[in-house]
Amino acid sequence: MTSNHVPAPRPAKQVVGYCDPWSVRGGDEVRLHSASHLPVQAHLDLVRLGSGHHRRFEEDVVPSDLPDLVDLDDRPYPAGSYATIDTRFDRLTGLGVHIWPTGPDGDLVAVGDAVVVRLVDGRPAVSIDGTVPAKAEVPIEPRRWYEVVMEVLPARLEVLVRPAPRAGEATQGTVDMAVDLDMAVDLQVDADLQVGMDVARPDSRHQGPGRTTGTWRLRFAGGGFDGKMARPWARGDGWVERWRMPDIALHQLPDPVVTGPAWDGTVLDPAEGPGHYDAVGFHHDDLYDAGWPVTATLRLGVDTPSGIYCFRLRSTLGDDRVPVFVAPGPGTQTADVAFLVPAATYLAYANHRMTISGSDFFPARARLRPEQQYLVDHPEVGLSQYEYHPDGTGVAFSSRLRPILNTRPGADGWGFTPDTDILAFLRRTLPAVDVLTDEILHREGAGALDPYRVLVTGSHPEYWSTAMLDGLEAWLAGGGRLVYLGGNGFYWRVAFSDRWPGAMEVRRAEDGTRAWTSSPGEAHHAFGGEYGGLWRRLGRPPNLLAGVGFAAQGFDRATSYRRAPASRDPRAAWIFDGVDGDVIGDFGVGGGAAGQEVDRFDTALGSPAHALVLASATDFSEQMLRTKEEFHATVIPARPDPLVRADIVFFETAAGGAVFSVGSIAWWGALVEASADGRDNQVARITANVVRRFADPAPFKMPG
């Protein structure tokens, strides 16, 4: 007898959340925002996370004031950036805006929700109360400036879409470039428009046919629009109001500094020619703030032990663990060592799909983890700064005010979970370790580091704001001791803004190993105006700080280091106490401690001349390619490429501090072998020797 009974498939993960803020100190408040695509009741806990790796997973429930049960409902992702302005005219007689569309659809300008000029399949159209009484017969061209003008006549709406003059274009001003796509909407009676406008303005007050008093809510972009807009204006009561698009209310973080209709390449810094940068770049998938209601508020005691905690939601429709990084409350710091969570790098990689499609030592997944499946099922949760908007523009902004599914325990391969392994290792090795984030360093400056003798990085601290770097440098100059346990660190400049808390911006200017390139003329950050790009190109290469800087990347396999004679120099021999042989790290994720992204010592790039190169890895595969900023022509470098190298470097600083750098993301994958099989792990031994000596107050002395 057969049965047709099959177990019900596990429902896909429905429960997700985010918290605000995610970098806090004891004594602070954190708000959890969470939702479930299907209504469900979830158990809520606070847990303190040990290793987040699924094979070594550790978490402890911590007493808190959180409710035990929370009801979760479906909440939308309000993706799509747009701009609004409220203007007061007794009677609106006309309005306009310049547009530079990159996609075929979306709203251009709307008066309330009732009257919308939009693009439909590239053709301008007018929609009134949801119906489309007029549509142009031909589409407009993408990626050129047009002027949209709407005239509100007593019983008629006229919309004109005409090409704006294009700098440097030979045909500028000729007849074929001046084809007007004009549409007239004959309204039955004046009152029709009146009705439409009333929908837009519930506060309006009728003063007779065609005449009202109140605030006109004008909206630009939205409704699926991709592209740029500039120079909005409105006319009424015999006068015209004009605005700079970047200065009006922007929603869901469009790019507030992009080249406008006047940009002709003569100005490259928006601060030097704001008139060239009067446009805003919109995308229908921009998402700054999911805006979900608060599920629960966590009030941390001032003396809450520092660590990585998670809001843990458990339900029949899946679980979620939303990390929150807790630094010591004011005056409660006791540890000498702090682990610096690279939260900026987590933001850059937020919701990156790379571990789904396969990379980073892992083949494409046959079975996705629930978090990964969620990213596949819900692209509207937004992109990482490694991805593109559908129009091909690189994603320059990322926000933590939305679920970030790869900053979750259990996600493998890159970033957060490896860093929890490093933190767990440090906790096993040292009497006390505090957690700080680079976001706190950005906020508080070097003062955040002052209580600490030793700072240990994560596996990939790639993204640094000027304030972060300034703080780290000042602390090092004062005798701090830096243990850099990663690769490709201190690489990109990023920026933050008080106007958009929780968001981060990166401009990928000029050069670098990168997912995309900033558009011409758009190399300066909107947040603060700094020129963007690689710190190397900004005169502050990682080598100056860490002794090593980005050299190469490759993801097929890793390799081991070989000890150099300098490792037996009395200045550094203690680092190898208990380490036998010359081969270091011939095991780990990917098969070695040197891999993924690797850094090399190079005095030409600022590595200190007195630094000791203790060990080097050179035996990489053909896939390990020199970093792109060191390709000067399309010639494949001879193999082995002398620039492709991972170096372990140690040096002392004048103030009695020191720096130890491993120059490899894969160091983490060998480090954690120690807890996996218990064998004597040289990578763990070296790391422990370094952090213990660095925690010892005895000063280091520079040679000579």
Ligand SMILES: [Fe+2]
């Ligand atoms: Fe990276």
